[in-house]
Amino acid sequence: DQQVKQNSPSLSVQEGRISILNCDYTNSMFDYFLWYKKYPAEGPTFLISISSIKDKNEDGRFTVFLNKSAKHLSLHIVPSQPGDSAVYFCAASALGNTPLVFGKGTRLSVIA
Amino acid sequence: NAGVTQTPKFQVLKTGQSMTLQCAQDMNHNSMYWYRQDPGMGLRLIYYSASEGTTDKGEVPNGYNVSRLNKREFSLRLESAAPSQTSVYFCASSEWGHYGYTFGSGTRLTVV
Numbered sequence: 103d104q105q106v107k108q109n110s111p112s113l114s115v116q117e118g119r120i121s122i123l124n125c126d127y128t129n130s131m132f133d134y135f136l137w138y139k140k141y142p143a144e145g146p147t148f149l150i151s152i153s154s155i156k157d158k159n160e161d162g163r164f165t166v167f168l169n170k171s172a173k174h175l176s177l178h179i180v181p182s183q184p185g186d187s188a189v190y191f192c193a194a195s196a197l198g199n200t201p202l203v204f205g206k207g208t209r210l211s212v213i214a
Numbered sequence: 215n216a217g218v219t220q221t222p223k224f225q226v227l228k229t230g231q232s233m234t235l236q237c238a239q240d241m242n243h244n245s246m247y248w249y250r251q252d253p254g255m256g257l258r259l260i261y262y263s264a265s266e267g268t269t270d271k272g273e274v275p276n277g278y279n280v281s282r283l284n285k286r287e288f289s290l291r292l293e294s295a296a297p298s299q300t301s302v303y304f305c306a307s308s309e310w311g312h313y314g315y316t317f318g319s320g321t322r323l324t325v326v
Contacts, residue, residue, distance in 0.1 A: 111254070136313055145218070145304050145317030146257070191257060195313055201247060201272065202313060206256035 105129045108205035117214045121179040125192030132194040137177045140189045182212045220318035227295045227325045235290040237305030246288035250301040295325045
């Protein structure tokens with residue numbers, strides 16, 4: 103049973119526009135959420151995170167929104183740049199500092 | 215550069231052969247992890263070590279063994295490789311309770 107779901111395998115956005123990547127989760131024990139970015143032939147790198155006590159966290163062009171009642175989070179990238187083209191993984195951890203559970207990833211393509 | 219080093223980067227095995235994937239980190243992190251990435255499956259946890267001297271199974275441990283050799287090193291062993299173990303393997307490390315995992319660049323393993 104998949105606990106972290108990224109239902110869009112791919113997303114294509116024009117340069118300068120907003121990219122919105124979505125993630126849903128089923129485990130109500132999750133209390134910390136993260137987004138990782140992965141380029142081909144490299145390991146994932148941490149991008150941004152949010153605790154369950156918040157509903158928004160912003161870092162430059164990247165903002166993560168958390169809707170606990172809907173068990174949904176989203177990553178907004180504004181403005182999108184060609185260098186943002188990568189696979190984005192949503193991840194979550196449950197109470198007690200359990201290891202991260204990852205979604206399947208969404209491949210973002212930013213078109214110039 | 216500080217980080218997580220994985221060796222080898224590429225490996226081809228015949229069914230039934232054994233091998234050990236090596237991972238070392240120089241950030242003095244307590245916790246280390248092994249994930250595998252398969253197309254359409256995201257990152258799945260194989261084993262993890264919360265601290266030196268401890269190891270625990272993740273989501274997909276069958277067919278693998280691990281050794282936390284010391285604080286720096288965490289190896290993954292395939293005793294009898296199977297084609298289903300064809301994957302990209304990522305090692306990661308973190309401070310326990312911190313989620314900004316640092317990943318290695320991966321080992322691409324093909325079992326024929």
